[in-house]
Structure formats: C-alpha cells, structure tokens
Amino acid sequence: MASTMISVSPSNFATIRELKAQTHTGLKLNGRTNQVYFNTGGMIKVRSSPRFIIKSSNEKEAAPLKKLGLTDEECEAAVVAGNAPEAPPVPPKPAAPAGTPLASLLPLNKRPRRNRKSPVLRAAFQETQLSPANFVYPLFIHEGEEDTPIGAMPGCYRLGWRHGILEEVSKARDVGVNSIVLFPKVPDALKTPTGDEAYNENGLVPRAIRLLKDKYPDLVIYTDVALDPYSSDGHDGIVREDGVIMNDETVHQLCKQAVAQARAGADVVSPSDMMDGRVGALRQALDAAGFPDVSIMSYTAKYASAFYGPFREALDSNPRFGDKKTYQMNPANYREALVEARADEAEGADILLVKPGLPYLDIVRLLRDSSPLPIAAYQVSGEYSMIKAGGALKMIDEEKVMMESLMCLRRAGADIILTYFALQAARSLCGEKR
Numbered sequence: 001m002a003s004t005m006i007s008v009s010p011s012n013f014a015t016i017r018e019l020k021a022q023t024h025t026g027l028k029l030n031g032r033t034n035q036v037y038f039n040t041g042g043m044i045k046v047r048s049s050p051r052f053i054i055k056s057s058n059e060k061e062a063a064p065l066k067k068l069g070l071t072d073e074e075c076e077a078a079v080v081a082g083n084a085p086e087a088p089p090v091p092p093k094p095a096a097p098a099g100t101p102l103a104s105l106l107p108l109n110k111r112p113r114r115n116r117k118s119p120v121l122r123a124a125f126q127e128t129q130l131s132p133a134n135f136v137y138p139l140f141i142h143e144g145e146e147d148t149p150i151g152a153m154p155g156c157y158r159l160g161w162r163h164g165i166l167e168e169v170s171k172a173r174d175v176g177v178n179s180i181v182l183f184p185k186v187p188d189a190l191k192t193p194t195g196d197e198a199y200n201e202n203g204l205v206p207r208a209i210r211l212l213k214d215k216y217p218d219l220v221i222y223t224d225v226a227l228d229p230y231s232s233d234g235h236d237g238i239v240r241e242d243g244v245i246m247n248d249e250t251v252h253q254l255c256k257q258a259v260a261q262a263r264a265g266a267d268v269v270s271p272s273d274m275m276d277g278r279v280g281a282l283r284q285a286l287d288a289a290g291f292p293d294v295s296i297m298s299y300t301a302k303y304a305s306a307f308y309g310p311f312r313e314a315l316d317s318n319p320r321f322g323d324k325k326t327y328q329m330n331p332a333n334y335r336e337a338l339v340e341a342r343a344d345e346a347e348g349a350d351i352l353l354v355k356p357g358l359p360y361l362d363i364v365r366l367l368r369d370s371s372p373l374p375i376a377a378y379q380v381s382g383e384y385s386m387i388k389a390g391g392a393l394k395m396i397d398e399e400k401v402m403m404e405s406l407m408c409l410r411r412a413g414a415d416i417i418l419t420y421f422a423l424q425a426a427r428s429l430c431g432e433k434r
Contacts (some may be wrong), residue, residue, distance in 0.1 A: 128410050155388065156384075179221075183311075224272055247277075279343070304328035353377070358408065377409045377412070384420040
C-alpha cells in the first residue's frame with residue numbers, strides 16, 4: 001500500500017502529544033506498540049525521540065506483486081530484450097457528458113487550474129497556513145463563582161475567576177491555544193471617574209493572572225490596558241466636566257495599571273485606549289518598575305466601529321454619554337493608520353494591532369507591508385456574533401465561514417488573531433467533532 005510520509009517538527013509535538021484516542025473520532029490506540037491507528041487505515045507512530053512519522057493512505061488494498069528472485073542484471077537484460085514486466089494499463093480518459101460541444105483547445109500556455117487539480121497539489125501550494133498557535137483567546141471574567149452566558153455572544157461567558165477561567169484555559173491548551181487576553185466585568189460599586197480600581201494589585205485581573213500563572217506557568221497572558229471597564233463614565237479615559245477625554249492624565253493612570261498587571265505576571269500588556277503617547281509612557285514605566293521583558297501590544301489602528309456592541313454588553317461598559325470618536329479612529333481613514341503605526345514603533349511597541357479585523361483587511365495589509373513588527377488583528381464581537389447568528393439561522397455554514405474569515409485575516413498579514421472562535425477553530429483544525 002502506497003503511503004504519504006510527513007515528518008512533524010518538535011515545535012508541534014507539544015500539541016499533538018495531547019491526542020487521546022477516546023476523544024478523537026476515528027483513532028484507535030495500541031498501548032503495546034505505542035501506535036495510534038485511524039479507522040481509514042492510516043497510522044501515527046510515536047517514537048521515543050521528539051520527532052515522529054505520520055503515515056496515511058486512502059488507496060485501495062492491492063495484492064502484493066510476487067518477487068521472481070532475479071538479480072538486477074537479469075531484470076535489466078529482460079527489459080533490453082523487450083520482455084518488460086507487466087504494469088497496470090493507462091487509465092481511460094474520463095468521458096464528457098452527453099451534449100458536450102466539440103471544441104478546440106484554447107491556445108493557453110498557462111493554465112492556473114493545473115496547480116489546483118488535486119487535494120495534494122492544493123495543499124502543497126497553499127500560501128497561507130492557519131494553526132492554533134496563531135490564536136489569542138479573549139476571555140471575560142467576573143467575581144462570581146458561576147459562568148454567566150452573554151446573550152449577544154452565543155457560546156461566550158463571563159467566567160468565574162477561580163473556576164471557570166481555569167477550565168476554559170485547560171480546554172484551549174488541549175487543542176494548542178496557549179495565549180489568552182483577559183477582560184474584566186468590574187462591579188459598578190468599584191467604578192469611579194478616574195478608574196482607580198484599574199491598578200488595584202488585588203483587583204480582579206491581577207488575581208486572575210496570579211491564579212493562572214500558578215496553574216499554567218507557560219501560559220502567555222495578554223492584558224487590556226484601558227480605563228473603560230473601571231470608569232463610571234464608560235470611557236477609556238478620564239472625562240473632564242465639559243466632556244473632553246483628558247489625554248495625559250489618563251496615560252498617568254494607564255502606566256500604573258500596566259505595572260500592576262506586569263507585577264502579577266502578565267506577559268504582554270495591550271493599551272487599547274488610543275491616547276496619544278501612551279506606548280512610550282508605558283515602556284518607561286515598565287522598565288522603571290523592573291519589567292523590561294514585558295511586551296507591549298499596541299492597539300495601533302483601533303477604529304470607532306459599530307462592531308463592538310456585543311463586547312460592551314459583556315463588560316457592561318457602554319459610554320454613559322457621547323461616543324469614542326475623539327480618540328478612536330475614523331473608519332473612513334486609511335493613511336492615518338500609518339501615522340499611528342510610526343508613532344507606536346518609535347515609542348517601543350512590540351506588536352501592532354488592528355481592530356476590528358475582517359472589515360479592515362486593507363489596514364492589516366498596510367501595516368504588514370510597512371512595518372517589520374508582528375501584526376495582530378482582532379476579530380471583534382460583532383464579527384463573531386454575525387457569524388453565529390447566520391449559522392443559527394442556517395443562512396451560512398458557520399464552521400466554514402468561521403475558518404474562511406480567520407484564513408482571510410492571516411492572508412492579509414496578521415501573525416496573530418484575537419478571536420472568540422479560538423477554541424472552536426482550534427478544535428476544527430485538530431479534527432475534533434463539535
């Protein structure tokens with residue numbers, strides 16, 4: 001039986017070693033030989049070294065050809081004498097359906113379809129790859145012990161910080177998603193005009209970070225740096241009595257917030273506030289506090305978008321008045337993203353993020369082509385909920401649209417994708433049934 005052999009690198013070994021025959025449809029484990037068999041006849045053989053071979057085939061079983069006991073010289077002599085051994089005949093040309101017109105071949109030197117004619121060729125020439133390592137999983141947390149469903153985001157919950165968050169992270173890690181970003185639902189009684197709860201070192205986010213790092217030391221934790229979850233006004237910054245969002249005073253608060261998160265164990269702080277100069281100020285504050293290795297993922301091009309509605313329900317953080325157009329970007333603007341990107345690069349950002357994602361693929365590509373830094377895209381709550389709603393109404397194939405949308409973000413140039421589909425998409429990539 002002919003087989004295809006794939007050598008899997010050690011970088012993927014940590015994810016694949018989690019495969020369990022009892023939880024993966026079509027797998028059968030032989031404990032004595034340390035082999036996992038597919039029902040189709042393929043085999044994964046795990047070796048003692050950190051590399052292993054995957055063999056698979058869906059070809060029909062054929063009777064093995066008998067050897068005749070001839071030497072190489074005798075075989076060659078038989079062929080030279082015109083007695084070549086038999087081989088299967090050339091397969092007949094498939095017939096066209098009745099009524100197909102007789103037409104001359106078009107004079108084409110190039111036929112791009114030739115590289116798409118079989119699954120093997122399509123896989124070989126695929127330009128963009130998608131894996132669980134590309135996902136950052138946004139998780140909502142609250143002070144309660146139970147997980148509370150979010151009505152506008154089917155499948156998403158406000159997770160209890162002591163129990164639900166650990167269980168959800170465990171599920172994500174099982175399918176190779178080892179990066180998360182935390183968003184807190186803060187009690188109204190703790191919200192103030194200056195958002196002081198944001199830098200409480202025993203607040204909800206620092207406690208959750210310490211809990212997660214104690215359980216999963218290698219988990220990569222991103223945090224949100226902004227005042228809106230903590231503000232009684234629901235804005236990302238301090239609001240002056242005339243409604244103006246105060247820039248520099250807000251940045252002062254954000255620096256204290258980022259240091260508190262870093263001290264708890266955050267790997268990447270992510271300013272989403274869109275205040276001017278906040279990346280440079282955060283870098284200085286983190287370095288001064290002894291956290292030079294904590295990265296900054298800047299929300300570089302965050303647009304004043306209507307796609308954020310479900311997220312604000314999840315955190316109960318709608319602005320009490322007005323909108324966010326004086327600090328978030330105008331959806332009509334393209335070149336302005338370069339202004340923000342150049343400022344963030346100069347101030348010390350490690351990652352540049354575009355938000356929303358799919359409606360702003362042109363901005364993702366613009367930053368990818370103009371910056372050497374990693375690019376992130378946020379597939380926001382509105383994008384997620386539209387796909388979920390379309391799937392529930394049977395208007396689209398949810399699974400296929402989900403995967404296509406994520407692949408489009410990767411194709412546009414995103415190195416990582418913040419997506420509420422992270423767990424579901426990773427399970428799909430790993431071949432699990434929903």
